[in-house]
Amino acid sequence: MNRFDYVRPASVAEAVAAGSEPGSAFLGAGTNLLDLMKVGVARPGRVIDVTRLPGLDRIEWLPDGGVRIGAMVRNSDLAYDERFSRSFPAVAEALLSGASAQLRNAATVGGNLMQHTRCAYFHDLASACNRRVPGSGCDALEGENRLHAVLGWSEHCIATHPSDFCVPLVALDAVVEVEGPHGAREIAIDRLHALPGATPEQETALAPGELIVALRLPADAAAFSRNARYLKLRERTSYAFAVVSAAAMLEVEGGTILRARVALGGVAAKPWRAPEAEAALEGAAPTAQAFAKAAGLALAEAQPSGDNAFKIELARRIVARALTLASEGTPAAMPALPASPFSTKIGANHVA
Amino acid sequence: MSLSISLAINGQPLDVALDDPRVTLLDLLRERLFLTGTKKGCDRGQCGACTVLVDGRRINSCLALAASLDRAEITTIEGLAEGETLHPVQAAFIAHDGFQCGYCTPGQIMSAVGLILEGHAGDDPERVRELMSGNICRCAAYKGITEAVLEAQKAIADKSGAEQNRRDAA
Incomplete structure (x- = not known):
């Protein structure tokens, strides 16, 4: 160091x-x-x-029903906050599917948003990486890339954003409050993380000196609380980054989907909102056909960036599965294995 | 550059002068305070061997800067037993063969103490396994570890229940 x-x-x-x-x-x-x-x-x-810093460790409920989360609130404190997890269950589930209990006790909301890719070539100083050293090349392109991006990547960088938390946040139109040398401003979370283009070193929309002080979820994000899931496929049962993940939230009335939210994780350099999938679901009945169609639309633009074509089909299936489980209703209690597609019964051993 | 921090380590107040801000809590404990019960495994937050409690919460001490923890209360494996009497989690790990080589064990035990304090597992072994997933055991003693955590949790609950009954009766 x-x-x-x-x-x-x-x-x-x-x-x-x-x-x-x-x-x-x-x-x-x-x-x-x-x-x-x-x-x-x-x-x-x-x-x-x-x-x-004073005042950054609070969860504040706003008069309109929205919530303002200080940037230094720890991941576990947010996930286990009773009102928060009841109002935004998919966000709590995403938080609890990330990292380990020790890391969640330490890691902050602001830090989760600002975390870097886990691309092995970004972490290895002996490898070429445009994100780490602009213009040096990308060894991932011809390397071990089966877990790399299938959406929004460029020939300059095929890394993915590793956060689980950010996936339901982008689906729920979260807003990031920033303080900087030129004062305060707000950034929609969908615009916080940048796609690589020709400048992968520019990872976020933050300017030098800008500090995330809080994260806000709008009041209408709680309207999905009865039908909200986050699902995350991992290479081991727990304590692993997503191969692919999906947040799915529905507002259903009288057998019709009034509003839908869909976002994917592990597929791009940013949490990936799927507005075409949402539009196709709205007004439809919550059926397997509707979910399959939405999943297809969410991945319509996907292209393998290496040995990862399998991720496109996996992502389609995790979207359809997340929508199916969301339509069945948010579980009354947090599943024993949060976000696991294998956790079919609360308390059940997935290998049994 | 010298930084001075105050900590309470296993109940003992301690002022520490840091000549270098790069010192992690793990290296402070092991290399400067000679509390070598806390182990260094990966040093990257991936294995859990370095788990300690900071203000009652389990964290990876390898990924915490000591300078950032000014005024914190730290509990390490050395702070669990009372004299010759083992902490219920320590006793349960022995009773259930919750280890083989023992290298990950201090981290496993501190993580289990943290898990029980957090109170989110209930008596569900699947939840215990999930909430212990930040502690890797190369010898794969996971079955015994899960049993030990559940038994220790019950022993602690029974003990505090018995104490409550005594207080109610008094």
Whole structure:
């Protein structure tokens, strides 16, 4: 790990001022940043510890029924917050399907949004990576790429965004509140993460010094609480990133889908909203045919970026499965294996 | 650059002068305070061997900067037993053969203590397995670990229930 100066600002304004200096990085729990610093992928000259900033660790319910989540709220505290998980069950399920209990106890909301890809070539200093060193090339293109992107990738970068949390957030039109050197602004979460294009090193819409202070979910996002699921296919039962994942939420009345939300994870450099799938579901009956059609539309533009054509069919199936389970109703209790497609019965052993 | 932090480690207040902000909580415990019960496995947050409690919550000490934990209360494996009396989780790991080589065991035990404090598993072995998935055991003692966690949880609940009854009777 490189040497750095450790700075603990007392206010958001101090943090933004310190973070605006070149070579600075904001430190939340450090579960991603320290990991990257240990292998030399991140080499900040100054680490700005924002974990003690006042007022950033609260879950606030807004008068209209929306919720404002401070950027330093820990993943587990949010997932187990009773009102939050009742209002936004797919978000809680996504949180609990991510990482391990230890990491969820530490990792912050802001840090989850700002985490980097787990592409092995991004993490390996001996490999070419346009995201890490612009213009150096992409060793993933001809490398081990079976878990790489099938949507929105470019010849410059085929990495995926690893967050589970962000998938239902993008489906629910979450908004990120940012403070920066030029004041406060809001960013729709769908515009926070960038597709690679020719500049994969530009991972987010944040400018230098800009700090995420909160995340907001609008009141109408809670309208899906009765029919909301997040499903995540992994290469092992637990504690793994998604091969593919999907958030599916429905508002159903009298046998008709009034509104639908669909987003995918593990398929692109950003959480992937599928508006065409949503539009096709709205007004339809919640049937297997409607779900299969929506799943097809969600992956209509998908292209393999390497040995990963199988992910396109898997993603179609996880979308259809998530929609099917959402239409059956949000489980009364969090499944024993959150987001697992193999967890068919609460309390059941999936291998039994 | 020197940073001074105050911690309580296994109940003992301690002021620590850090000459280097790069020190993780794991390296502070092992290399500077010689509390080597906490193990370094992967040092990347992937194996759970370094699990300790910070303010009563289990975390990976390898991915926490010590400087960031000023004023925290840390509990390590050395802080569990009371004299010669083992903590219920330690006793249950022995009773159920919850280990073979033992390297991951301090992390498994601290993780189990954290899991029981969190209270989300109930008596469901599937939930215990899921909530212990951040602790990898190379010897694959998982069956014994799951049994030990469930038994220790019950022992702790029975003990606190008995104490409550004594208080109610008094």
